[in-house]
Amino acid sequence: MSHTAHIRSHRKPRRSASTIAMRTGVAGGVLSTLAVAGASGAAHAAEPVTQTLELPTLTADLAAQVAQSADVTQQAAASYQLQAERDAAAAKAAKQAKADLAEAKKKAAEAKKKAEEAARKEAAERASRAAERTTLSASSDTGSSTGTGSSTSTSTSTSTATGSAAAVVSFVQAQVGKAYVSGATGPSAYDCSGLVQAAFKQVGISLPRVSQAQSTAGTQVGLDNLQPGDILYWGGAGSAYHVGVYVGGGMFVGAQNSSTGVVERPLSYDPPSGAVRVL
Numbered sequence: 001m002s003h004t005a006h007i008r009s010h011r012k013p014r015r016s017a018s019t020i021a022m023r024t025g026v027a028g029g030v031l032s033t034l035a036v037a038g039a040s041g042a043a044h045a046a047e048p049v050t051q052t053l054e055l056p057t058l059t060a061d062l063a064a065q066v067a068q069s070a071d072v073t074q075q076a077a078a079s080y081q082l083q084a085e086r087d088a089a090a091a092k093a094a095k096q097a098k099a100d101l102a103e104a105k106k107k108a109a110e111a112k113k114k115a116e117e118a119a120r121k122e123a124a125e126r127a128s129r130a131a132e133r134t135t136l137s138a139s140s141d142t143g144s145s146t147g148t149g150s151s152t153s154t155s156t157s158t159s160t161a162t163g164s165a166a167a168v169v170s171f172v173q174a175q176v177g178k179a180y181v182s183g184a185t186g187p188s189a190y191d192c193s194g195l196v197q198a199a200f201k202q203v204g205i206s207l208p209r210v211s212q213a214q215s216t217a218g219t220q221v222g223l224d225n226l227q228p229g230d231i232l233y234w235g236g237a238g239s240a241y242h243v244g245v246y247v248g249g250g251m252f253v254g255a256q257n258s259s260t261g262v263v264e265r266p267l268s269y270d271p272p273s274g275a276v277r278v279l
Contacts, residue, residue, distance in 0.1 A: 164203040164279045165229030171199045172245045172253040178262045180255045190255040190262060196231060196243050205278060215240035218278035223267075229279045232272040246275065 175198075178189055185194035193211040200207050207217055215233035226232075228248040233240035244254025247264065252272070255262045 164205075165227065167203050168199045168229045168245060168279070169247045169253075171202050172196075172262075173247060173264065175255075175262045176253060176264050178255075180258050180261045182258075192243050192255045195253075195255045195262060196245060199245055200278065203279075207278070211235075211240045211243040212238060214243050215274070215276060218276035221275050221277050223272065223275060226275055227277065230275045230277050232275050234270070234273050237274055237276075240273070244272070 172195060175186070175190065175195060178186075180191060181189040182191050183194070184190050186198045190198065193209060193214055196211075196214055197207045197209060208214055211233060214231060215235070215237050218231065220237065221227075221230060226246045228246060230246040232244045232246055232252055232254075234242040242254070244252045246252050250267050251264055252267060253262065253264045256265075256270075
């Protein structure tokens with residue numbers, strides 16, 4: 001026996017093949033597990049990267065939607081504002097139309113009132129002229145009833161007009177039968193104020209051209225106190241529309257119209273409104 005036989009060998013015993021295989025399988029399994037775990041971890045670690053890459057795209061889409069919504073809101077606001085302005089304009093127009101209608105009604109009422117006043121004034125003037133005609137007629141009847149003396153007196157008042165009055169009367173009577181032409185002042189045709197102006201021009205008196213002014217050219221006299229040569233007027237003093245010359249005997253001469261021309265007529269033919277005396 002060897003002297004070392006009783007000493008246990010320090011070498012490791014040989015492992016069997018089955019033990020090695022088992023250990024190899026366990027190690028492989030562990031490595032496989034680690035590999036799977038690593039792969040899974042890597043997969044989970046990659047997800048935040050994907051989300052980080054998609055975030056800008058989502059943000060841009062949201063911004064576009066917000067901008068589009070803002071545009072729609074702005075357009076709606078503009079539309080509401082335009083509608084409000086239209087409504088305000090319509091309300092203003094309606095208010096103005098109402099005011100205009102009220103003003104038109106007011107003016108119509110004023111015009112109606114003036115027309116009624118003018119009609120009343122005209123009626124009063126007609127009544128006054130009628131009263132004057134009655135007075136003149138009564139005076140004429142009284143003169144006739146007194147016999148020849150009155151008749152001679154009337155004739156004398158006409159025939160004895162002297163001086164300027166006689167010249168005026170003679171001139172207008174000489175124009176009887178001539179034509180009436182608006183704006184004419186003789187010698188072949190006259191209008192009413194043209195005849196009166198021409199007659200007084202014969203005695204050196206310059207009268208205004210139109211009847212309105214001629215009706216206030218002298219002293220107002222009553223129709224019951226007429227003298228030959230007095231200027232008769234129709235209408236208001238200062239607003240007369242016709243004039244003629246009193247020639248005595250209840251007669252006057254005037255350029256009446258285009259149908260009659262210059263005529264001599266009794267006062268009752270067309271009773272005047274008033275008279276003025278310039279001689």
